[in-house]
Amino acid sequence: MVRNSSTGETLIGANVKISGSSQLGTSTNSYGFYSLNLPEGNYKFEVSYIGYTTLIKDIIINANTKQDFSIEEFNNLSEVVISIAKRNENVIKAQMGVEKLNVKDIQNIPVLFGEKDILKTLQLLPGIKSAGEGNSGFYVRGGSTDQNLILLDEAPVYNASHLLGFFSTFNSDAIKDVTVYKGGMPAQYGGRLSSVLDVRMNDGNKKTTTFEGGVGLISSRLKIEGPFVKDKSSFMISGRRTYADAFLSLAPDTSLRGNTLYFYDLNAKANYQLDDKNTVYLSGYFGRDKLGLSNTFGFNWGNATGTLRWNHLFSNKLFSNTSFIVSKYDYTIENLLSGSEFKVNSSISDFNLKQDFTFALNNKHELRFGFDAIHHTIAPGQISSPSTSSVNEIKIENRKGVELAAYISDQYNLSDKIKLVYGLRISSFSLLGGGNFKTFDIDGNETSATFYKSSEIVKTYLNLEPRFSASFQIDDTKSIKTSYTRNVQNLHLMSNSTATSPTDLYIMNSLNTKPELADQFSLGYFNNFKDNDYEFSTEVYYKPMQNQIEYRNGTDLRGNQNVEADLIYGKGRAYGMELFFKKRYGKFNGWIGYTLSKTERQFNQINNGNWFTARQDRPHDISLVGIYKPGKRWIFSSTFVYSSGNAVTFPIGKYNIDGQTVFYYGERNGSRTPDFHRLDVSATLEGKPNKKFKSSWNFGIYNLYNRKNPFSIDFKDNPDNTSQTQAVQTSLFGIIPSVTWNFKF
Amino acid sequence: MKNLFKKYYILLVLILTVVFSSCEKVLDLKLDNTEPKLVIEAILTDLDVKHIVSLSNTANFDASNTKIPVSGALVSIKEENGPTIIYTEQTPGNYISTKYKGIPGKKYTITVVANGITYTATSVMPLAVPIKSLNQIELSAFGETRKLVQVNYDDPAGVTNFYYNRLFINNLKKDQFNVESDRFTDGRNVKNTIFIDDPDLVTGDKVKIQLLTIDENVYKYLFSISQISGNGGPPTTPANPNSNFNNGALGFFSASTFTVDSLTIK
DSSP states (O other): OEEETTTOOBOTTOEEEETTOSSSEEEOOTTSOOOOOOOSEEEEEEEEOTTBOOEEEEEEEOSOOOOOEEEOBOOTTTTTTSOOOOOOHHHHOSOOSEEEEOHHHHHHSOOGGGOOOHHHHHTTSTTEEESSTTOOOEEETTOOGGGEEEEETTEEOSOOEEGGGTEESOOGGGEEEEEEESSSOOTTOOSOSSEEEEEEEOOOOSSSOEEEEEEOSSEEEEEEEEEEETTTEEEEEEEEEEOHHHHHTTOSSHHHHTOEEEEEEEEEEEEEEEETTEEEEEEEEEEEEEEEETTTEEEEEEEEEEEEEEEEESSSSEEEEEEEEEEEEEEEEEEOOTTSOEEEEEEEEEEEEEEEEEEEOSSSEEEEEEEEEEEEEEEEEEEEOOTTSSSOOEEOOOEEEEEEEEEEEEEEEOSSSEEEEEEEEEEEEEEEOSEEEEEEOTTSOEEEEEEEOTTOEEEEEEEEEEEEEEEEEEETTEEEEEEEEEEEEOEEEEOOBSSOOTTOEEEEOOSSOOOEEEEEEEEEEEEEETTTTEEEEEEEEEEEEEEEEEEOTTOOOTTOTTGGGGEEEEEEEEEEEEEEEEEOSSSEEEEEEEEEEEEEEEETTSGGGOOEEOTTOOSEEEEEEEEEOOSSSEEEEEEEEEEOOOEEOOEEEEEEETTEEEEEEOSTTOEEOOOEEEEEEEEEEEOOSSOSSEEEEEEEEESTTOOOOOSEEEEEEETTEEEEEEEEEEEOOOOEEEEEEEEEO | OHHHHHHHHHHHHHHHHHHHOOEEEEEOOOOOOOOOOEEEEEEEESSSEEEEEEEEEOBOTTSOSSOEEOOSOEEEEEETTSOEEEEEEEETTEEEEEEEOOOTTOEEEEEEEETTEEEEEEEEOOOOOOOOEEEEEEEEETTEEEEEEEEEEEOOTTSOOEEEEEEEETTEEOSOOEEEESTTTTTSEEEEEEOOOSSOOOTTOEEEEEEEEEOHHHHHHHHHHHHHTOTTSOOBOOOOOOOSSSTTOEEEEEEEOEEEEEEEOO
8 A cells, every 4th residue: 555654545556666667666556555566576666746745665565565764744834855756657558548637726716716636637637627617517529528537436426516516526725646647447347438537536635633724815724633542543524714795784675685605515434444454444525506596596506426435355366445425415495485385396216236356367467357336316306385386396207227237357467568447337227107108209209108117117228338558668858658448328418508507307218318429539649748747648539429418499398298209419529639748847837738629510400400500519728837936925816828710600680579679590500609717826835834834825816817718698679779680798797806724734 | 763764765675676677678689580471360250240460571670660561362260160261451461351250169271371471370269268257456566556457357267268358448458468378267257357568557548458268379389479578577598489370371270269358447
């Protein structure tokens, strides 16, 4: 195992290698474990991790040995002095299309209202695009927002945004590690087409109890972590809450007091090391948004997840992880208008059992295999109302389904120069009764309706998902990589709006809806310069997609019992090139990312069956990130983003219906909004070092030059001259300063 | 302490203002143009009056909103197993029938021949659902109290009903399509709250509501249009609504029952 020397926290993806050998080496898995096969002898071990000083240790290996390492995290103060091993794993490894975020970097990158946000920081990487300003939704390589598998300690998070998308559900205080796969998905992951975002929570400090927190413009945070039993067991609890409403209740105007508007997040985790072969972890997340207008309307939504895990070492070569996971997302809308009161509940909930093995066969092969079983329940909507209301009680039938998957993959070091990861995932989805299951023809007319008993299998889909990636190392600093993966998606998020909404509906495969499929082919060139100080990479990808889903025009989603009658099915394709240049070390570091891409969809019922530009399409996308640490206490950072405007449908004419101007629209997504660009800056002042109580101030300015970026463009009659029409652009955020105070003791 | 909180509160209101008051500006977009297309507006009611059918052409976005009338067309409506009503052009683009009373439950077919092309559409007049009354309610949100009007009617049980509320304030028709279905309110005494785009209603405003029953095609047509403009919800990807006319004509034909009521805001 590899751990942080001061907190005992296990490190994910730390590198353990033998000095002087490019082949003898491995990295720790998601639980901090590694396994190396070595003949007997004397070895010089090099253990390294981003942001940590490299540990070099001579070890004599003469039998099966369990060797743990603790490495030291360097703070900002000492970094310039201590030399660190420059790493080239990005070049050597077969895995491509992967990005790892350093949680320390996230803290320094400027964001809206100073609210640190991993999802927004991710959107600064090539191939990952924001779904809109201030929106935590993201598009990966032409996929839609629901094609990202977002995992928090292995539990899927169904709605990763707060406040209608302005903030993500991830409180970065509680986060240890963030990895995103946009291509070449390893076989242990499945269920979504475009990407996997694997977020791991902190385990908790095993040495001492610490408090950490912050006070910002819109929210406050507090984290407590510490040992139950020193070096054996620890816990972490982290909370965050916005406080706009706390002030509303003090308002002199009584009508303001009944309004609510807030969200909170609570992350908690505990672990216990039973012995040196067994560790158990329990972690959970609870978050909720509440929005309410006193006598009119109430709306709340949120996620809850829980993960119970057992790490077991069968031998020094065979590592096992067993997880039991629950996840639920639900929302409630209440209409309190007198005479038409009603309440709508909707939810999706999962039970999930997962078993993963890692088997270090020898120093050429590392096998991973396991299985995954998930039971989904979707309650699309239940309307309840008091008898005095004019609204009827309606319940739309629940849908249940089981996903089963098994996988095996082999990380194979074929030679010094060639490394492969290849594997296969077999996944199935079974739709379960009870209820009435209908089929619809191409025009949405009902063709059959059959009743199935509870737990009876209505339909099963079986898919094979081959996964392959390979690297060919030209020399120590250059490599070429390629990959092919197939991904399958059995759950689909339906949205008919141009923005994501908490009420977007999840549906599962059915008699009409087939699993979404994507094949991704990618090729990349990786090159490090100047003793690995600089990193350059480029990847090209082509991704055809099948069984994509859209709503018919004019679908009314509210309480719709036959939503499937309003669905249409088509194809998609996405291709592009990503360039990434990063300065990794030193006083000044940062990166430039550029993406050139195209994303299209084709549905027989849209645009006369011709291919049209998808909503996710933005041909050019540039992000620049710079972080500068001139001395011991100040950190300055800045980000600049530029992208082509959104693909939208604009009118090409107008007419009059019953006295009202109505627009005649041209080709679907055939036009573009003006370009998007923005510059953000921030400065962090660290408190004086060497004190028990550490504090820092973070000052930020969002949208420094006050660019009016388009959020929406509406067409309407000119209010000053109703015989004319005009296009009106709405912009959300002008220049916004922020200040946050953080502390730790 | 109290003062401190007050300061915080003022600060907060300032912040919220920054956050939630977005800014708007008018853009000068170069939009494409389209060939003129025929637009047909035809409502036939159960009132014993002269009915009107209006024919016009689409205009370019930057042109005037004034209708471009289409003259010289032949317009007629045929009642199922009944007479054919001939419309005659009275003013350019406006075709008027003789006095005639539509019958609920009957199917009507309109035929328009314009520029050599024949366009037809059918609509079944739904059973009558009259307005019982209008009443005024008040809503308060974030310190503002809004005055709104509710329309009361008895939805017939066991049949699917669709409604179109045409709203007039001080005798000026509001530019909004308030359409309703009885998906949630089948068989109930419905109190339908009409939300009104700016400006808010003030004391003395005369609100008139015409309740038209419509068939499903017309409901979908008007609903699609109202969805594009968002009307409070998140806007959808715009698309042209499906007209019940064939041969590419825009607009709709509705056979509707009609009642009207009005109320003065207190």
